[in-house]
Structure formats: C-alpha cells, structure tokens
Amino acid sequence: MIRLYFLQALYHLRENPIITWVSIIGTALAICMIMVLVITFQVRLVDCEPEVNRSRSLYISSMAVKQKGTESGAYGHMSVQTGQKCFKSLTTAEAVTLISLPEKVRASLPAGAKLTADMVQTDDRFWHIFHFRFLSGQAFSKADSDAGLPCTVISATVAKRLFGTTDVAGQTLQLNHVEYRVSGVVTDISMLATSAYAQVWVPYNSTDAAGFAWWDDTMGQMKAVILAHSSADFPAIRDEVEVLRRKYNDGLPETEVFYRGQPDGVFANLYRKWANIPDVKGVILRYTLIIAILLLVPAINLSSMSLSRMRRRMSEIGVRKAFGATGGELVRQVFFENLLLTLLAGVLGLALSYGATFLLNGFLFGNSANAYLSGDTSLTPGMLLSPWAFLAALGFCLLMNLLSSGIPAWRASRMNIVDAINQRGE
Template sequence: MIKKTIGQVIYQLRNQPLLSAITILGTALAIALIMVILIVYQAKTADYAPEVNRSRSLYVKWERTVYDKKEPNSAGHSRPSLWMAKEVFYPLKTPEAVCVTYEAGEVLVSTPGADEEVNTPLLLTDADFWKIYQFHYLSGKPFTQADFQSGIKKAVIVESVARRLYGDVDAAIGKPVQINFTDYTVCGVVENVNRFCEFAWSEVYAPYSSNAIANKVEAGETQGNHIITILAHSSDDFEKIRNEVARGVAQINTTLGERELQLMGQPDNFRTQLNRKFANSYENLDAAYWKYGIMIIVILLVPAINLSGLTHTRMRRRLEELGIRKSFGATQGELVWQVLNENFVLTLIGGMLGLGLSYLCLWLMSDWLLQTAWGATATMNVSMVSPVVFFVALCFCLVLNLLSAYIPAWRVAHTPIVDSLNQKL
C-alpha cells in the first residue's frame, strides 16, 4: 500500500509538476512559519543549561513602594533591595534554594600588568546561584558558601574571556584578574552563556559580598538593584511559597510607617515574568496567548484555503482516472483514502523542506527573531530545540492539509462514473 501510494505521488509530481510543487511549497512555508514561532518560544521558555530549572523557579524582579498610604499614587518602582531579600526571601522555609543577584553592568577586566582590558558585564551573586543555575565547567569550580560569607574576592569567568586574557582555559585557574582595578582570583571557567538566559547571563561572576555597593544593607530600604530567584522542590509548591512571601511582606510593612511595600503579584513563574519587562508595565499572560493563538490561526487559514483550491484543481484533472477506478470496483472510501494518503506523502515532503526553511529563516533573520528583551541577539543551539517542536508543527500542517484535501476528494469520489469519464464535476 505504501509503495503504491509513493508511486502514485511520483506519477502526480511528473504529470502535474506545477500544482504539486505549489502544494509542497505551501506546506513548507506553513511548517516554516510554525517552526520559527515554536523554536523561538521554546528557546525563551524551555529548561536548558544553565537555566535548567525554569519550570520550578519563581522570580522577583521589581518592587513598588508607596510613600504615603493615604496617597496610593505616591509610589516609586525599582529592583528589590538586599535588605528586603534578607528580611523576606532568605528566611523562606518552603523553597529548595533562594539566590540574590546584582547586575553590576559593564566593567573593565584585565590581568595585572597587561595592556589589554576587556569591557564585559559583571553579575554579582551569592553561593546558591550555583545550585539554581547549572553551568558547564571547563575548568575549576565556583566560589563556595564559605567564600561568599567571608567576602573573598573570587571570580568565575566564561570561556571567551579566559581565552582572551590568558590564552587558554586551564591557564586561568588560580590566576589574578582585575575587575574595575580591584584584584580577584579566577576560581572557575564556564562555557559562554546564551543571551536568552536572562537571569544567568554574564561573562564574569563574583560574590556580591565582595562589593561594598552590592552588599550594602540599609534597614527599611526597599528599593535597590537586586533580583531574587526562588527554586521550589516542585511547581506544586508555588502557591505555598507565594503565601509565605506575602506573610513576610506583611510583616515588614508593619515596620515601614507610612510607607508600604508591594510586589504586584510576584513571585512570578518563568512565563509570567517574561511579560513583566518593566515594573509598571505588565501584559496579561492569558491575553497574550489568545492574541498569538488567533494570529497563528488566521495566518494558517490562508494556506488552508489555497491548498483546498489546489487540491480541487488536481482532482478535476484526475476525474477520468478516478472514474475508471470506480468502474473497476473501487469504492468511494477507497478513492478518498487514496487521495488522503497521497496528500500525506506530499505533506511529509513539504514538512522536511519547511524544517530546512525554518532554520534558514532563523539564520538570515537572527537579528530580529533572536533579539532578547534588552536588544542583544542570542544564539541558537541544539539543546534549545526539542524534536517535539518539529512533530507539533508537522501535525498542525498534516491536519491542515487533510482538512483541505478531504472535501475535494469527497466530492470527486461521489461524482457519478459517467460524469467522471466525461470529466464533469
């Protein structure tokens, strides 16, 4: 049956090359469209190194401080402060781990006595950062909890920085490095981090306890420049963690006088925090899903209608052939099944072509499609893309093509034999 179907498809490709080519191309473009959307979404939301725990993590990126409870609009927004982290988040009992990071921005990194300086981002962290985010170490290891508590100036750098400063990954371990003219010691070298990893991305990592500004704690100060990541044992614990956070916020609000701290619904899961790009700007997640879902459906309706018309044209040209088959005893169901099988093979051919086109589009339009929230361009790697993505896209188009082929096939199969032989539909 399969061999017969493939032979029939090859015959149709030779006999009707233009219509068959348009059918395959239409399927390929639809597949490519869905693939690009799903691949980019997968890259932004899936668990992959170093952010392997996205699915069971909660995030607090922003806070809102009302300066006068009698005037709710007298408020300011910022990143959370270290005081807030120590009062509310570090004491949490439910999570597996809590880490606090501080974005120190671009810094000058160099080796003592060297002429070359590297302008690179610095992320200041605590020791639990290395538990929540799983980096691939090329050499060395991260700084420990004891190192963090003592404020020892150790640093982890990425491969590109190590090679630029020391010429080799292994040569960097134990060597001095100057970060903004302050002496640190390199304790580990990790693989370069993808820009889509918003919370783990940097090129140099050091304990925030080694930096006077990042480690500053002022009682009652809620506004700062820190980000908090909470790792749950399971996503089932999210609500329990949120309730525990709410109790902590309520407790410190009793100490703030006329001021009031608000977390605006945080901690957020990973997908929700993607839509909270700014403190006072938040897009409803359900509304976003509906918007993009409707957009995809509308876009896919166009090739569906076109493919239906093409299939109808192909069926008209095959009326005589199908009429002869009916006269020799083929049932209406067998004729419909034959057409659907042929369409299935064409869909598979279009699917493979669409897979190639999707990666071509990602390569040619990477500056647009792979742009991160802050304008930088990320890179794609195999760990971002699951084979499930392709099969989901293929199933979308398979259903699309079967629906577009069924009605014309059914009409042709139910055409009387005499009309079929006379090519009258």
C-alpha cells in the same frame, strides 16, 4: 501495497510539477512562519541550559516602595537587605538566589591583557538553580559567598582573551583593579538566558552591593529567583512571600514595599514591564490568533488548489473504478499523496525556519534590554527543538489537504463510473 501507494503518489505529484511545488512551498512557508514564532517564544520560556529550571522557578524582577499611608511610590529593584529578609528566608522553596543587574567591569591581568565584560553579583545558590558546564574549576562555595571572598567564575571567552586558555582555575585576575581568584570557567552563555547571563560572576558579599541601597535601605540593584520543589508549590511560596513582606514592612519605620502580583512565573516575568501587571491571558490570546491566521490563510489557498486538482482527476478515478479499484483503495491513494506532499513541505519548512532564525537572529532577539551587553544571542539545540509545535503545524496542514482532496475523492469513489469518467459529479 504501501510501497505501491507511494510510487503512485510520486507519479501523480510529478505529473503536475507546478501545482505540486506551489503546494509544497506554500505549506513549507506556513510551517516556517509558525516555527519562527514558536522559536522566538521557546528560547525565553522552555527549560534549556543553563536555565534548566524555568518551569519550576518564580521571579521577582522589580518592586515598589511607598511612604506608609500614601498611595504614590517609586518602582525599581530590591536591595540586598530586602532580598535576604523577604526571599532568602523562604522555607517552602528549594533554593533562592539574589542576582544583580549586569554591569560593565574592566577585567585585566597586571601589565597584561584587558577587556570589558558583563558582570553580575550573586551568591552560591545561583549555581544550584542554574546549571553551567564547567571547563575548569568549580563554582564559588557557600563559605566563599558568605565570607565575601574575592573569587569569581568567568566565561570561556574572558578566560581565552586574558589567559589564552580555559584551564585557569586558581589563577588571579583584576576586576576594576581589585584582585579576584578564579574559581572556575564556564562555557559562554547566550544573552537569551536573561536571568543567568553574564561573563563574570562574583559573590555580592565581596563588593559593596549591600551598601548600594536607598529609601530605608529597601531598594537597590538586585532581583530574586525562587526555585520550587515543584510548580505545585507556587501557591504556598506566594503565600509565604506575602507573610514575609508584611513582617518586613512592620519593621520599617516609614516605608513599605510591595510587589504588584509577583512572584511571577516565567511567562508573566517575560512580559512584566515595571509597574504594569502583565495581561497573560491577553498575550496568549493575541498570539493564538496570530498563529491561527498564519495557518489558516495559506491552508485555505492550498486547499483550494488541492480541490481543483482532485476535480481534474475525476475521470481518472472513474477509469480506476472501472478496472476494479475499490473506494477504500482510492481514498488511501489520496491519503498517501497528501502525506508525501506534506512531509516534503514539513522538512523544507523546518529547514527554512532554522535558516530564517539564524539569519534574522539580531532582528528577532535584539532589543533595548540587551543592546548594551557584550555577549551574543546565540541559539542552542535545546532552544531550537520544538517537536510538538512542528508536529501540530504539520498535522494541521495535512488535515486541510486531506479534507480538500479526500472529500472529493470519497465522493468520486461512490459515484457512478460513467458519471465519474465524464466528470458529472458536481
């Protein structure tokens, strides 16, 4: 019976090819627009390699410092000293890492190949919080990091351009003319992984990062990422961060630091702009309204077309009733017609959304924050796949189509046969 319903649905959709294709393309474009919007959020918010712990991570991307007893101050990033005393000392967190701002570095071989790469300075806990795929070797260890040994992890692109291969663990290269031993080689990282991205990673103890500080050594070039055992631990971690901040300030002679609502979750961190505390509820409301408009406007137009099509089929429904079709059979037929149309539109819309995302990659994901970096905004399957968003958009379009065509079909199934044939049901 189901096979018969689908065959009948195909026949009726082919009967009005123009209306059918307009409906399919309209629904597909609605789903495409929703999916592109969802993907632009998803690439920065969901757990995906290497930032597989976003959902249980807290971020301190900036801080402020002021003279004690005054109101005005300066905003910037923390020093290694601040990071170690205020965040690395946390006992309620699973792990804490300090990460420097990306900087350009000259990577070269003696009398050999050379290139400019994006480098960050970090510590051994970085490799616990973020999960990388190693092609050769391994991450530098806690002993390497604490001792400040000149060792580095490099990306596949850097390894290939310098050595011609990724199997280079244990070999030596120069970073700004300082020799570093290659601990490991990892797959290239997209710039969309904003906390983990780099092309070269070195221990901050192997450089002068600790000495790069000002304003009572409180400010520098570092940011912190805190990994919780569970998101349920966020309140306890924030409470301990505040305790450590007050203790740290008590030991400073003339200044005090504060974080303006941080540590942030991944969503708030994405929309934090220096001193401005992000209006998370306002951002969510704004994008909810955008999604609603993107769904409702085409859905209303498509529903009008479906309603018009069903009105023209009143006489057909009357004839089928005359030959013994029940009201349930008529309604099921309409359901399968709309299910088939929406499924076709959904597959087309999903394909269009992925195509649009790749074609508009630079427009969607390029910004002033990553414009000076050497990497690219490549997309991984984990960033693209959003089954729940797709099913929600598909279900909404199906519901609107069912309401616009199912209600007239249900009414026609209850009408007098003669009235239905003569289309006198309105």
